[in-house]
Amino acid sequence: xxxxxxxxxxxxxxxxxxxxxAMYGAGCIVYGSKGFTHLQxxxxxxxxxxGLICVAAGTTCVMLTGGIDISVGSLVAMDCMILAxxxxxxxxxxxxxxxxxxxxxxxxxxxxxxxxxxxxxxxFIATMAGMFFARGMTAVICTEQVSIxxxxxxxxxxxxxxxxxxxxxxxxxxxxILQIPYVRPxxxxxxxxxxxxxxxxxxxKFGRSIYAVGGNQMSATLMGLNVAKTKMLxxxxxxxxxxxxxxxxxxxxxxGTTTQAGGYEMDAISSAVIGGTLLTGGVGNVIGTLxxxxxNGTISALVKSNGKLNSSWPNIITAVLLCFFIVxxxxxxxxxxxxxx
Amino acid sequence: MSKIKSLTKKQLFxxxxxxxxxxxxxxxxxxACGNPPLSFFQIATQTTTSGNTILFGRLIDVLNRGSEVxxxxxxxxxxxSASAGTDISVGSVMSLSGGLCCMLLAGYGVTNVSEYKVPLIVxxxxxxxxxxxxxxxxxxxxxxxxxxxxxxxLILWSAGRAIGLLLCNSAIVYVRVPxxxxxxxxxxxxxxxxxxxxxxxxxxxxxLKFTAVGTxxxxxxxNKKAARISGFNSSKIILICYAVCGxxxxxxxxxxxxxxxxxxxxxxxxxMELDAILAVALGGNSLGGGKFNLAGSIIGAxxxxxxxxxxxxxxxxSAQAPVYKAIVVILIVVIQSEPVKAYFKKLSAxxxxxxEAN
Numbered sequence: 215x216x217x218x219x220x221x222x223x224x225x226x227x228x229x230x231x232x233x234x235x236a237m238y239g240a241g242c243i244v245y246g247s248k249g250f251t252h253l254q255x256x257x258x259x260x261x262x263x264x265g266l267i268c269v270a271a272g273t274t275c276v277m278l279t280g281g282i283d284i285s286v287g288s289l290v291a292m293d294c295m296i297l298a299x300x301x302x303x304x305x306x307x308x309x310x311x312x313x314x315x316x317x318x319x320x321x322x323x324x325x326x327x328x329x330x331x332x333x334x335x336x337x338f339i340a341t342m343a344g345m346f347f348a349r350g351m352t353a354v355i356c357t358e359q360v361s362i363x364x365x366x367x368x369x370x371x372x373x374x375x376x377x378x379x380x381x382x383x384x385x386x387x388x389x390x391i392l393q394i395p396y397v398r399p400x401x402x403x404x405x406x407x408x409x410x411x412x413x414x415x416x417x418x419k420f421g422r423s424i425y426a427v428g429g430n431q432m433s434a435t436l437m438g439l440n441v442a443k444t445k446m447l448x449x450x451x452x453x454x455x456x457x458x459x460x461x462x463x464x465x466x467x468x469x470g471t472t473t474q475a476g477g478y479e480m481d482a483i484s485s486a487v488i489g490g491t492l493l494t495g496g497v498g499n500v501i502g503t504l505x506x507x508x509x510n511g512t513i514s515a516l517v518k519s520n521g522k523l524n525s526s527w528p529n530i531i532t533a534v535l536l537c538f539f540i541v542x543x544x545x546x547x548x549x550x551x552x553x554x555x
Numbered sequence: 556m557s558k559i560k561s562l563t564k565k566q567l568f569x570x571x572x573x574x575x576x577x578x579x580x581x582x583x584x585x586x587a588c589g590n591p592p593l594s595f596f597q598i599a600t601q602t603t604t605s606g607n608t609i610l611f612g613r614l615i616d617v618l619n620r621g622s623e624v625x626x627x628x629x630x631x632x633x634x635x636s637a638s639a640g641t642d643i644s645v646g647s648v649m650s651l652s653g654g655l656c657c658m659l660l661a662g663y664g665v666t667n668v669s670e671y672k673v674p675l676i677v678x679x680x681x682x683x684x685x686x687x688x689x690x691x692x693x694x695x696x697x698x699x700x701x702x703x704x705x706x707x708x709l710i711l712w713s714a715g716r717a718i719g720l721l722l723c724n725s726a727i728v729y730v731r732v733p734x735x736x737x738x739x740x741x742x743x744x745x746x747x748x749x750x751x752x753x754x755x756x757x758x759x760x761x762x763l764k765f766t767a768v769g770t771x772x773x774x775x776x777x778n779k780k781a782a783r784i785s786g787f788n789s790s791k792i793i794l795i796c797y798a799v800c801g802x803x804x805x806x807x808x809x810x811x812x813x814x815x816x817x818x819x820x821x822x823x824x825x826x827m828e829l830d831a832i833l834a835v836a837l838g839g840n841s842l843g844g845g846k847f848n849l850a851g852s853i854i855g856a857x858x859x860x861x862x863x864x865x866x867x868x869x870x871x872x873s874a875q876a877p878v879y880k881a882i883v884v885i886l887i888v889v890i891q892s893e894p895v896k897a898y899f900k901k902l903s904a905x906x907x908x909x910x911e912a913n
Contacts, residue, residue, distance in 0.1 A: 282705070329885070333892045336842045338641065338705075340888070342829055343881040350878030357874055472874050484709060493703045524725060526717035533714030537696075540707065544700040 226490035226543065230505045233535075237512050245519040252385060253378070253395045259511035264400035265290065265463030266481055267507050271411045272455030273482040274503045278415070279448050280428045280495025281330065281337035285344030286456045287478030289322060291471075292348040293460025298360035298470030301368060308368035312461055319457025320450060322348070327449030331442040345479070352472050359471040362464070372465045374399050400462040407455060411500045424448055428495025484532060485510055488539050509535065570838050570854040573887050577861045581613070584869060600744070609741050613864060615749075621860030622748035623649075623807040623824075626755050627831035628852040630690075630800030632840060636776040637796040638697050639844030640704025641832050647715030648689045648804040649824030653812030654719035656682030657728040660735065667729045675734055682812075683805035689715065690801015694794035712828070719820040729817040739814030748810050755806065756853055763849065772796060776844035830859055837887055 242251045249255060260267075269286050276283045293315045300311040322344065329340040362368060375396035378384075384394045415421035423444045426434040435441050463475060483493075485506030491498025513535075514528045581595035591597075598612040627645050634642045660678040661668040671678070689711055696707035738747050763769040774782040775789045783789045804824075811823045836842060837858055838851025862883055866876045889895055 329889070333889055333894050335888050335892050336836070338832070338842065339836050339884070342833065343884045343888075345829075345881075346877035346884065347881035350875050350881065353872065353874030354878060357872065480709065480712060484713065487706055487709070493706050524721055526720040526725065529713050529717035530721075533710045533717070536706075536713065537710045540696070540702050540710075541700060544702050547701065 226546065227499060227502045229542065230489055230502055230509070234505050234509050234512065237509065237516070241512065241516050241519065245516070248519050250519055254393065255515060257395055257397050257401070259508060259515050260401045260404070261398050262466065263507050263511045264398065264404040265459040265466060266478070266485065267404040267504060268407045268459030268462055269456050269478065270482040270485045270503045270507050271407050271500050272452035272459070273479070274486045274489070274491050274498055274500050275411065275415070275424060275448050276452045277483070277486055277491050277493055278424050278428045278495055278498050279445055280431070281445065281448070282483070282493065283326070283341045283449065283452050284338065284479040285322070285326065285341040285348060286452070286459075286482055287475045288345045288348035288352070289319070289453065289456050290460040290463050290475040290478055292352045292355070293318075293457055294464040294467065294474060295352045295355045295360070295470035295472070297368075297461070297464050298362050299356045301362050301365045302360050303356075308365045315461060316454065316457050319453045323450035323453025324446070326453065327446035330449060331445035349472070356470065357472060359469055361469040371399060372468055376402065398465070400465050403458065403462060407458060408500055408504050415500060420444070420447065425496055430496070481510060484536050488535060492543065567839065567848065567851055567854070569887070569891055570851045570858065573837065574854055574858045574861065577858060577865055581865050581868065608744055610744050613868065615746065617857060617860045617864050618749045619746040620864065621857045622752040623811050623827065624830045624834055624859060625752045625853050625856040626803050626807040626810070627827060628834040628856040629755060629759050629849065630803030631831040631835050632838070632847050632849055632852040633772055633796040634704070634800045635835050635840060635842055636844055636847035637772045637793045638704050639776060640697070641842065642693060642708045642797065642800050643705060643828045644689065644693060644708040644711035644715055645800065645804040645831055646824035646827040647712050647719070648686050648801060649808030649811060649827060650820045651689065651715040651719040652682035652686040652805040652808035653823050654722045654818045654820045655685050656809055656812060657730055657818035658722045660730050661728050664724050665728070666726045667731070669731045671732060679809055682809055683802065686801045686805025686808060687798055688801070690798040690804070691794065693801070694797025697797060698790040698793035716820060719818070723818050723820050727817050727819045731816060736813055736816045738810050739812070739816070748814070751806065751810055755803065759849060773846055777846070831856070833884060834859055839891065
């Protein structure tokens with residue numbers, strides 16, 4: 215058996231996973247009577263956060279290059295609005311719209327990536343402009359809330375249930391009806407994205423160059439990597455994943471409003487940070503990000519199960535966790551430095 | 556020709572240029588609409604229903620509404636310069652300090668009062684003090700634990716507003732006392748926020764001019780290690796910068812709260828951190844730290860407000876305004892970016908070479 219080397223990066227990932235398990239376990243014990251132990255509760259966390267998982271996977275890639283993308287929340291809002299207005303007011307088919315949205319994601323990423331990689335504009339400023347643009351465009355398209363009801367395919371996709379086979383986690387509820395746990399198609403998409411990005415980061419040339427660029431740009435250049443191209447493609451990838459996430463998000467909310475998905479970019483970033491990705495680049499893993507999203511989702515689920523807590527508590531708990539993790543990261547960094555010296 | 560060239564090389568050239576450009580758009584629009592061409596600059600007096608004479612006009616409006624961003628830009632400039640990172644928590648800290656101030660003045664759980672529970676000054680000072688504490692917390696994480704500024708301030712970005720909401724019991728707290736509205740309304744004929752912003756800018760400018768603090772901050776920003784070796788307490792300087800940034804956020808928060816005489820925790824300072832960072836960038840300061848120019852940031856702050864006011868004058872709705880803001884931002888930063896500058900330099904060098912050949 216191959217021995218797994220435990221480095222500080224692995225430890226961070228392990229702590230994230232352990233924290234998730236501990237948190238979920240605590241929830242099962244405290245709120246067991248409210249149905250927290252059912253498999254469906256866990257699957258609901260996945261369903262609610264399918265969009266965020268896709269978006270955060272893209273954000274992780276960008277953060278690995280040492281950049282940042284804060285345009286994702288607004289882009290998700292714009293995607294939802296395009297879907298809603300396209301279906302309800304323009305009568306377009308949802309499949310055309312989905313392809314259109316993915317294409318918009320590519321173009322959006324291309325412009326941002328070009329500005330950042332070739333015109334050397336700071337990622338924060340360039341994506342902030344993207345954020346303003348997408349949020350404003352949402353309002354230009356339509357200023358009212360539009361609910362999606364008329365497209366049969368889209369509504370069907372939103373309500374589609376994929377049952378967990380072999381009766382795992384099935385139970386009979388109080389009325390004696392057998393409840394089979396299910397996931398939505400969005401969850402499958404999100405998990406597929408995570409697996410693909412994981413494999414890409416680990417085994418492809420592009421994935422390895424992302425780590426190289428983030429680790430040390432100068433040595434990446436000296437190694438003969440095309441730093442600017444790698445950076446640009448990463449932003450294209452992030453915006454593309456964000457568009458996929460936008461469709462998943464829309465399948466959950468089934469409406470377009472100007473204010474939705476506000477603060478989504480920070481949810482994505484905090485998930486990545488909790489998952490062990492460093493903002494300076496070069497260190498991180500998309501699996502960690504998945505657990506980061508799950509931790510965020512579990513916090514919301516716990517507060518919802520309690521039912522009495524103020525709705526601002528999830529934010530505060532996330533902030534405390536964030537604080538815990540970054541202090542931990544700082545300590546590991548210090549230990550590493552001490553070892554070197 | 557050479558005079559123009561040396562002028563364009565000045566750091567303040569671009570911020571001022573963009574400001575003039577925005578004003579020019581106003582003038583052109585006014586001419587196109589048949590209004591008097593200089594109506595943007597017109598300042599008139601008006602008598603309010605309560606009998607006070609006040610100044611009004613678009614220019615005054617820009618100065619008035621831009622006060623919060625200008626105050627924030629002071630702190631943000633220092634933070635960016637010293638730590639090569641941005642403080643994204645200022646908007647949330649604004650809302651937190653406003654929330655605490657109103658909560659103290661009205662009492663916990665009360666949403667509508669017409670007299671103070673505690674003296675006004677206690678509420679205001681408590682709000683500002685809390686903001687300074689937030690700044691010190693950020694500064695500690697950045698300076699002593701070496702955490703990237705954006706991640707460190709992400710904590711309070713998320714928690715600040717949430718704690719503010721908890722303090723106000725998730726409701727909008729109204730304080731309907733005239734003296735509470737003073738900071739956000741008029742002082743004589745001038746809007747008070749303008750005076751507050753001017754005072755903050757003046758104090759900072761004097762401190763920077765007559766002490767070596769500015770040089771310290773720049774030295775730390777350019778090379779933290781080198782600054783420490785040459786005898787500066789780098790970490791302490793960064794901590795102080797963040798504390799000042801918190802102070803600025805607190806003052807801005809109180810002004811914003813006073814403007815609407817209520818603690819609307821959900822909306823005070825929303826996305827204000829982005830405007831503040833933008834102001835710093837528009838002022839020609841590098842977000843990578845080091846040298847800074849306070850005047851540039853201040854001009855940048857008012858430019859942002861001028862853009863917003865212009866858009867409203869052009870009858871663009873507030874929800875759609877960000878589209879144009881984004882385009883303006885992209886244009887300005889692209890002009891300022893190194894590759895574009897290098898390209899223009901090459902172009903002019905080519906022209907000069909062609910001239911010589913002739």
